[in-house]
Amino acid sequence: MTQPRFDLFTLVHKGQRRVLFEITSAAGQLSAHDSAGRHGLASRIRAFFATMIEHAEHEDTYLLPLVIQAAPELAARMQAGHAALDAQLADVLANVDAALAAETRVGDLALYHxxxxxxxxxxxxxxxxxxxVQPALWAAFDDAKLAQVQGQLVAAxxxxxxxxNLQAMMPAASSEERAAFLSGLRRNMPPPAFAHVRGLVQxxxxxxxxxxxxxA
Ligand SMILES: [Fe+2]
Known part of the structure; x- marks a missing residue:
């Protein structure tokens, strides 16, 4: 059986989709009278968006140069996507502020949309x-190069x-993906660092x- 290629995106994106679905559903369920729930959701959205913005910035710094080499037209679409997402993240945050300033059904519905x-x-x-993007990178670079760049990205x-990201990813992944990912960390991290990860996701x-x- 051939070894699967080094996967840069699947797990982190599964985790991000999961959190996005959860917070969008939670916004749809807000009652106009639930001030505590609205403030809790606002905090959750702000914390999550900080990680999304950081993720895109590090993709631009570490992965984009490889994508430019491998497939320039995909690199342009990837960068344009990050710019579009920045604008929409700012739009959601403006809606969060508005929903907190005037706690109404109209404001909650605008945030949900x-x-x-x-x-x-x-x-x-x-x-x-x-x-x-991922297949284009597989065609252009070997797994050692991709793993090295991924390591730089995560370290940043x-x-x-x-x-x-770990806590978002683990429940979103299949059992096989969890095992492969955490086995890789166990082999490649210093034992005290892996013990810390284990404590968080145990x-x-x-x-x-x-x-x-x-x-393993
Ligand atoms: Fe991206």
């Missing part, structure tokens, strides 16, 4: 990255963003999954 529009744009963007993230995996990871 802004989140749904962002989700639509985001789904098309990650489809491009997962299904067009704030620790809080790495932890947020409850998200079954004991049988941990047994497979520890035996």
């Amino acid at each position: 802004a989140l749904a529009r962002l989700t639509s744009t985001y789904l098309a963007h990650v489809d491009l990255e997962d299904l067009e 993230h704030r620790p809080a963003t790495v932890m947020f 409850p998200l995996l079954a004991a049988t999954e941990w047994a497979l990871i520890d035996a």
